[in-house]
Amino acid sequence: MVGQALSLEPSAFSLLGWTALLAPLAAALLIQLVGVHRRRLSAGLAIVSLLISFAATGWLFLQTLPRPALVPYESSIDWIAVPGLTIPFGILLDQLSLLMALVVTGVGSAIFIYSVGYMAEDHAYSRFFGLLSLFAFSMLTIVLATNWIQLFIGWELVGFCSYALIGHWYAKPSAAEAGKKAFLVNRVADFGFFLGILALWATSSLTPAGRTFHFLTLEQHLPLLAHSGAIPIATLPLIGLLLFCGPVGKSAQFPLHVWLPDAMEGPTPVSALIHAATMVAAGVYLLCRAFWLFEDLPSVLATIMWVGGATAFLAACLALVENDLKRILAYSTLSQLGYMVMALGLGGLVAGMYHLTTHALFKALLFLAAGSVIHGTHEQEIWKLGGLTRSMRWTSAAFFVGGLALCGFPGLSGFFSKDEILVLAHARNPALYWLGTLTAGLTAFYIARAWFAAFTGPSRTRAHESPPVMLAPLGLLALLSIAGGYVFIPQYLGQPHGALHWPVAAVSMGVVALGLTLAWLIYQRNMVSATQVVEALALPYSFLKRRYYLDDLYAWYVAVIQQKLIAGLCALFERYLIIGTMVNGTAALTRALGGLIRLCQTGRIQTYVLAFLLGVAWLLSTVMPR
């Protein structure tokens, strides 16, 4: 039935899928083996391998585009097989994974090429490209995973690559610290995530297939079991919450968002690729992948949507007072990730994935434009920049397009995807709808603030335009940011084409226009003095400047609770229980017993002989046969 429609044989599916997954790994290995001191070779290997991967993914995508019935397609090997536990490693191709893989390889290719220019002066050029390739492989491992363990392995690998790349300039203490922070915060979240995976695995023993990590098997059996009441009532919500810990860490949702702004210490292509377009979206992708589990759990969905909504709003507020260009974009990423998570929580898989895709395009564009600014001026504080529209014309144009797409200017990609989410919220939860709309206004305000401060006005720094190798990816991503709203992504994911919901669109456009106008009045026309605004709102301003005191709270927790209280208790425990009672206690007990037994050793031969005699008499009377 399906076979007749195949223009590609299953073997070709398998071949292309494996190629897409393994090409970046091959590049990473080759760079480590032969490319360590060959700059051009390493860059070439990384870029070519990812382009191969992109081509393979694109081909598969085009094949499944008209015929969604071809998927899901799966090909895997048994990676670990012991009795009672089988862990496959493979590729799962369906609409979701192919779209995500396309985003990863497509945006990734643009960023890889851009890196050639951006990192041109760097001394650790090969290491950088090797890690980028490893990252691409790890990310594709997540995206194409067939089971939870494979996904978790990829999940940890991207975490490692993120750590290593944030700390690329490890000689700079702040970069090394930021890498550590990202790693540790994710560790906290992944602990819950892994518990969730194990709990799911344990629960799967109830299915006819037995214990399994396999996505499709679980998806097939678990909902039926849940409906039939075979699973204890609290089990699945608990699993859902534990699994949601993963996205909270990786997609940097409140309250574990603190690592993402610091991650901006890494090179800008890393920020664009890992901390805007792909890795941080892995959490959203995970929610989509396990959506069959979440959609039946209203309590978990409520948690997810409120965490998402809160992240969207609170992060947008933080972006209002930030002065570092990259950090503004980082808060913006947090905020947009909050939108996606909120969409998932509202039950909108398609809306979430749609926004993920468009966001990957325009946020990568914004980051690469910011990177181009940093490359051309060696400055990233917005108040020290200015007048870049004249000196860096193409970069400015790219940032302009990205900014408009971000704030949802009508006709650009961000407009359509954000509108999907707001329509969804409008239908399901009015409170979140208004929060989302307010956030859209804040988004317009902060990105316009960055634009007016850094790109218009008098020039405050020397600047030169970046080389073509950096501008070409900018141009490409700018075109995609404009066109991303017209390529029928929702339809590809199986949602019928919906007309634009005009009241919602009109309200959001109005709010965005308000935000833009306010920013224009304050930062361009100086009608309202920014310092006066700050003075009028001194309390909330200082609150935002200290980032809700969350970093201070965590620092206090680590320094006081963990290092003093808990560590102190552990030290007492060790000193008095382990060393005092158990180790020294054993020694004292042995010595005391020895002292007692020593009393038998009188040193008098007669005593010994008497004891010997009594012993022999006892032996003779009992043991010997009569």
Added chain:
Amino acid sequence: MITLTHYLVASALLFTIGLAGIMTRRNIIMILLSIEIMFNAANLAFVAYARAWGDLGGQICAFFIITVAAAEVTVGLAIAILLARQLKTLHADEVRLMKW
């Protein structure tokens, strides 16, 4: 007629005398002598049985015991000489090096 029982009673008497000597005397030489008496009690029992049962094994054992006793008394006397030299005593209660 002297039967096996007579020999065994004599052997048991000798053994008891030796044991009592060990337990009551404090002089090391005397203790050694008591031990020798006990050896000979055993020897007497062996040869009595050997004769009564017509089995030479008992006599062989007796020879072994004589040999071992000779060796033992050599070591014992050597210790006694050393004690006399080092500690100027042969009184067993005063030799309490092994006590706590």
